[in-house]
Amino acid sequence: MKPQSVLIELQPKFERNAPAALANTQLRRNMGKATQTIRAKRAAVVDEMPDWEQLRTAGRQIKEHTLYHLDTYLLQLEAAVQRAGGHVHWAADAAAANAIVTGLVQAHGAREVIKVKSLTTDEIKLNAALAEAGISAIETDLAELIIQLAGEHSSHILVPAIHKNRAEIRELFMRTLGIAEISDEPTALAAAARSYLRAKFLSVPVAISGGNFAVAATGAICVVESEGNGRMCLTLPEVLISVVGIEKLVPTWQDLEVFLQLLPRSSTGERMNPYTSIWTGVTPGDGPQAFHLVLLDNGRTNVLADEIGRQTLHCIRCSACLNICPVYERTGGHAYGSVYPGPIGAILTPQLVGVEHARSLPYASSLCGACYDVCPVQINIPEVLIHMRGEVVRQHQDTGGLAAALEPEALAMQLLSQVFGSQATYEMAQRLAQLGQGPLVRDGTISWLPGLLGGWTAMRDLSAVPQQTFRQWWRERDA
Amino acid sequence: MQVALFITCFNDTLFPQVGMATVRLIERLGHTVQFRSAQTCCGQMHVNTGYQREAVPLVRRFVQIFHDAEVVVAPSASCIGLIRDYYGHIAALADDTALAREIAILQPRVLELTEFLTRMGVTDVGAYFPHRVTYHPTCHSLRVLRLGDAPLRLLHAVRGIEVVALPDAEQCCGFGGTFAVKNADTSMAMLGDKLRAVRDTRAEVVVAADTSCLMQIGGALQRQRAGVRTMHLAEVLAHTEDRQ
Numbered sequence: 001m002k003p004q005s006v007l008i009e010l011q012p013k014f015e016r017n018a019p020a021a022l023a024n025t026q027l028r029r030n031m032g033k034a035t036q037t038i039r040a041k042r043a044a045v046v047d048e049m050p051d052w053e054q055l056r057t058a059g060r061q062i063k064e065h066t067l068y069h070l071d072t073y074l075l076q077l078e079a080a081v082q083r084a085g086g087h088v089h090w091a092a093d094a095a096a097a098n099a100i101v102t103g104l105v106q107a108h109g110a111r112e113v114i115k116v117k118s119l120t121t122d123e124i125k126l127n128a129a130l131a132e133a134g135i136s137a138i139e140t141d142l143a144e145l146i147i148q149l150a151g152e153h154s155s156h157i158l159v160p161a162i163h164k165n166r167a168e169i170r171e172l173f174m175r176t177l178g179i180a181e182i183s184d185e186p187t188a189l190a191a192a193a194r195s196y197l198r199a200k201f202l203s204v205p206v207a208i209s210g211g212n213f214a215v216a217a218t219g220a221i222c223v224v225e226s227e228g229n230g231r232m233c234l235t236l237p238e239v240l241i242s243v244v245g246i247e248k249l250v251p252t253w254q255d256l257e258v259f260l261q262l263l264p265r266s267s268t269g270e271r272m273n274p275y276t277s278i279w280t281g282v283t284p285g286d287g288p289q290a291f292h293l294v295l296l297d298n299g300r301t302n303v304l305a306d307e308i309g310r311q312t313l314h315c316i317r318c319s320a321c322l323n324i325c326p327v328y329e330r331t332g333g334h335a336y337g338s339v340y341p342g343p344i345g346a347i348l349t350p351q352l353v354g355v356e357h358a359r360s361l362p363y364a365s366s367l368c369g370a371c372y373d374v375c376p377v378q379i380n381i382p383e384v385l386i387h388m389r390g391e392v393v394r395q396h397q398d399t400g401g402l403a404a405a406l407e408p409e410a411l412a413m414q415l416l417s418q419v420f421g422s423q424a425t426y427e428m429a430q431r432l433a434q435l436g437q438g439p440l441v442r443d444g445t446i447s448w449l450p451g452l453l454g455g456w457t458a459m460r461d462l463s464a465v466p467q468q469t470f471r472q473w474w475r476e477r478d479a
Numbered sequence: 480m481q482v483a484l485f486i487t488c489f490n491d492t493l494f495p496q497v498g499m500a501t502v503r504l505i506e507r508l509g510h511t512v513q514f515r516s517a518q519t520c521c522g523q524m525h526v527n528t529g530y531q532r533e534a535v536p537l538v539r540r541f542v543q544i545f546h547d548a549e550v551v552v553a554p555s556a557s558c559i560g561l562i563r564d565y566y567g568h569i570a571a572l573a574d575d576t577a578l579a580r581e582i583a584i585l586q587p588r589v590l591e592l593t594e595f596l597t598r599m600g601v602t603d604v605g606a607y608f609p610h611r612v613t614y615h616p617t618c619h620s621l622r623v624l625r626l627g628d629a630p631l632r633l634l635h636a637v638r639g640i641e642v643v644a645l646p647d648a649e650q651c652c653g654f655g656g657t658f659a660v661k662n663a664d665t666s667m668a669m670l671g672d673k674l675r676a677v678r679d680t681r682a683e684v685v686v687a688a689d690t691s692c693l694m695q696i697g698g699a700l701q702r703q704r705a706g707v708r709t710m711h712l713a714e715v716l717a718h719t720e721d722r723q
Contacts, residue, residue, distance in 0.1 A: 014662070015664075018665050022665065326651045326653070326669050331665060363661050365655070366669070367655055368622070370622065383564070386529075387568070389529030390526075390572070393528070394532070397532075417536065458663060459667045460701075461699075462694070462698055463697075469491050470490060470491040470495035470498035473499060
């Protein structure tokens with residue numbers, strides 16, 4: 001059973017979702033403005049680092065090393081957390097993780113939990129699982145709260161409500177928080193959210209978080225955030241449950257030094273994020289008195305088994321690849337139909353759920369490579385995209401039977417492979433193109449193409465195939 | 480130097496003038512050009528679309544044809560990028576260590592045109608081109624081959640030319656091979672912004688090191704009757720006062 005939970009829609013079809021998003025002018029403007037602003041901020045704070053490339057390399061190497069020895073480091077982490085008074089739970093998939101968390105919340109008799117922004121709990125759809133058990137989960141990250149109040153899905157891994165502007169948020173707050181009148185000034189909107197959340201921080205006994213990093217040697221868990229609402233959740237309740245993917249480990253405390261420089265500059269474009277919370281187990285009389293760490297696989301060991309794909313697990317969820325991506329900037333995150341959108345989502349999602357369940361995502365890229373350049377841990381996203389496209393095709397060919405072999409694209413690719421296989425067939429195809437284009441050419445231009453190729457001529461002309469190929473010219477010149 | 484031209488199937492069939500210009504330019508600089516007529520396609524479309532098993536014979540074929548060349552030069556950043564970054568993967572997929580070894584030996588001698596000129600230490604190729612041009616750094620020339628400002632330095636050395644900077648130049652034009660067909664709407668949205676940037680320059684000619692991206696940009700400029708044409712870098716560099 002593959003971890004389908006990562007998907008927001010079954011079998012997302014990016015090419016089918018994109019046109020509606022592209023036609024939404026409000027979305028286009030919101031996304032363009034937000035991504036361009038954050039791109040410029042990132043570029044400025046990265047440029048001031050003389051050792052940025054060395055930091056990126058160090059980040060990649062630490063991740064490579066950790067993943068190579070993941071079995072050892074996971075056991076180290078478990079022992080360290082237990083030594084520090086915490087409990088460790090192992091979850092093979094989303095269902096197991098949700099059952100563990102739900103059981104823990106029920107054991108403490110809580111009907112409400114407060115949550116630190118966490119992609120991992122989005123990935124396993126924890127809020128829905130808790131709701132089924134009669135427990136309401138309250139998101140405390142401002143953007144997550146906006147998404148929750150709107151009943152929507154996140155469209156960005158760091159800024160879940162990036163697709164909304166402040167006028168839309170003002171209307172949402174007035175509608176859902178029972179506020180009579182409020183301005184659309186950011187400070188006013190934040191104040192409204194604060195007064196709603198403060199009461200929750202002071203009364204709800206259980207908090208749930210993810211974790212940006214877990215230090216194997218000491219058992220320390222690290223959460224990086226901007227608002228301080230996460231810090232409230234991590235310190236005020238009696239019980240803290242952290243759901244952490246098994247790829248989030250670093251061997252030692254010192255390794256955090258590298259990532260705490262890479263992450264804020266890459267994600268929010270800040271030199272340092274406002275709140276970095278690090279805790280180790282339980283401290284008597286200070287903070288939560290019960291701590292549970294849930295270590296989640298949910299497809300990650302499958303990713304680890306793939307030699308080219310495994311670099312995807314280096315990801316520290318900074319979102320720099322989303323912000324730089326020309327495709328993501330124009331379509332927004334919802335078109336990807338996954339908890340993980342953008343370039344990283346296009347390679348992570350198919351690996352977590354199996355390529356047959358997300359065939360369109362590796363193709364949601366022009367392979368422009370901007371994502372690789374900004375990735376703080378040097379994930380070669382274009383390389384993995386091309387590898388995943390290969391997996392999509394091979395899986396389809398091997399299991400799709402005759403129907404798959406007869407699809408127009410498959411037929412065309414097979415035919416072209418044959419054509420390019422010898423000089424004679426290649427030159428014959430060139431002559432056929434010169435002759436066969438006749439009905440399509442008007443004044444030396446092709447403005448309409450049939451079927452699959454129609455997308456091209458929707459906006460672009462095509463010059464007619466010249467009557468003399470380069471090789472014909474060369475032969476005449478040589479003669 | 481004996482230069483084996485890899486024309487690429489795309490230029491051979493659709494843009495022969497780019498090949499002719501490349502030949503004229505390389506010969507003018509005192510080298511000999513040879514054209515090995517058994518060459519067909521490097522396999523880029525197959526590899527990038529996921530038909531990688533189907534690319535194996537094309538990779539073998541390329542290596543077989545060019546293995547003994549002194550240097551192989553192609554007027555296409557994306558084809559050279561594929562040969563450099565992915566031929567090894569294809570050999571691994573075919574589980575062929577002998578092929579992998581041959582690829583590794585050949586790779587350093589396979590160059591994109593700008594790389595070849597830079598390697599030869601040439602900046603002024605003796606060209607004359609009295610037009611207002613803007614240069615679009617294609618994704619493969621910029622982020623795969625890391626050509627940097629080498630193409631612009633070549634352009635600036637052309638006599639009579641007026642080079643104007645392209646706003647947001649490093650943004651992808653939206654071509655992406657089969658992406659332009661599979662995700663035609665997204666491709667068009669990206670292209671729309673590139674066209675606006677091109678037209679803002681008031682340039683007469685858009686120049687790039689990949690004909691495929693130029694086909695994307697040029698195809699739309701032509702549809703718009705924009706009065707802006709596209710030319711491969713080789714075509715501009717091949718222009719002289721006696722031969723235009």
